[in-house]
Amino acid sequence: MPAGKYTLDLTHASIVWKVSHFGLSNYVARFTDFDAIIEFNPNNIEKSKVTASINPMSVQTAYPNAEEKDFDNILATDKGWFNAKAFPRIEFQSTSINMLTDDTAKMSGNLVFLGVSKAVELDVTINGAMPSQPFSRKPTMGFSASTVIKRSDWGLDKYLPHIGDDVEVMIEGEFSKGPDD
Template sequence: MKTKALKHLLLIASAITLAASSVSAQQNQPPETTKAFITEAPAGAYKIDLSHADLTFRVNHLGFSLYTARFTGFTAQLHFDPANPKAMSVTATIDPRSLALPSPPEGFLETLLSPEWLDAAQFGQITFRSTQVEPTHANAVRITGDLTLHGITKPVILDAKFNGGYAGHPYDPNGRVGFSAKGHFNRSDFGIRYGIPAPGTTMGVGDKVEVIIEAEFTGPPLKIAQ
């Protein structure tokens, strides 16, 4: 009886070990990176709908708040491929002179457009061009691209969520898709160092710039069944 009981305990222990190994293996598997977007919106060339788009940025001010402003003049083109998100790409161009500030003091906008900051007279465009799109999980991608700001080009990463889309509507006879995206970079990497706090203090304007994007794009016309 003792022998049978021992064998029974060994079988139970083996089963538990196998089950634990299986769970561990599943947990250690890399995330799915080829998952398609579930949408009726067709693949193709899309352009941004500026009436449903927003480009906001935030920087730390004295450690007291995140100063928030936006650019209102920009364009963007998207190659959309819901079946293969890795094949997607996006480009954008921003006019730095379209900077919009919340209740700016007199002369403050001109200061931010001056050579100490954006130097908009010399560098009249900010551009972003994606170099890689990697799905991270369902309806989400990580976009790596080259940001050109203040005459300097550096890689920047945006984490984007696909919010949905459609192939068209009688009142909107084109494909439409929507995304929300966030990212950040250090302005000092682009030669904009004015006002960065000294090490160990918050007296100034932070180096880190947070970017928040909401964007809808319109694409191929709705195909009407004959």
Template structure:
């Protein structure tokens, strides 16, 4: 009787071990953070924020244990118009010399349907931290065919008001509401990189 109980306990522990949260490193080469706005009602420009660095912890069985921490350097800002890039980095907008990064740190994650999540967190822009909510879709998880390691991919979106972060130049002619669209791949770090 003792052996079956011991075996059952071992299997239960093994199952719990596999269900543990997995930590993934964001791949900046397959991550886009795109901000869009309205310019005097005539056009809808966008800026891509590259060079994203961060970690995603995902627990498929206990979504509430999942988290994300991201840093976005403003050196990676790219609108495709160099003069606009410099203007956005200037003190009129991001003041990148004083505030060189944007950060996001999750505070809560909850399920929102099949492959859907809501990620609550603190976004810091221009030295101002405010709560935001990301509507997230899990695209895929599994072994990445190129990296040969466990990987995960998400899309997310939200809308913020830039004036709430002290970046209110030209509002309302240049829209206060900024839409943010994110797509990302993240991979379990190589064993030697984790040391």
């Protein structure tokens, strides 16, 4: 794959998270507005860089009648939850990538959430890469990543322990290189 900047194809990407609800089930939600860029170094993949940004106002839940109760907006704006009015972005910047096999890696980075920056580590799977994706005709690569964070580490402790502290985050993404990158 050629070196350079690869941008996220939001049509083929998702950020889904789940958290325990009273230990009875895992509540699942997603973000729909986010972006990420990979500065890809094919000569030394471990020197590649990843940055990402999430709009917390884009949280979507499967809460019944969420529109009527405005649940997604409450979750996004409430000071005890995502507090998006005060903190309109969730940011990630990689600090290292450690290749474990040809298609798996550990990526470390800083996650800035609710104004607090903490180190996180993601398990990354390289799903594949194409020098010319059949539809876009651009170099394209795809990844899956996951991590578990403790929400209380960022000060989000509303309803602990009834709503779990561990939040599993699952990420899917395809990235393509532009003609000028």
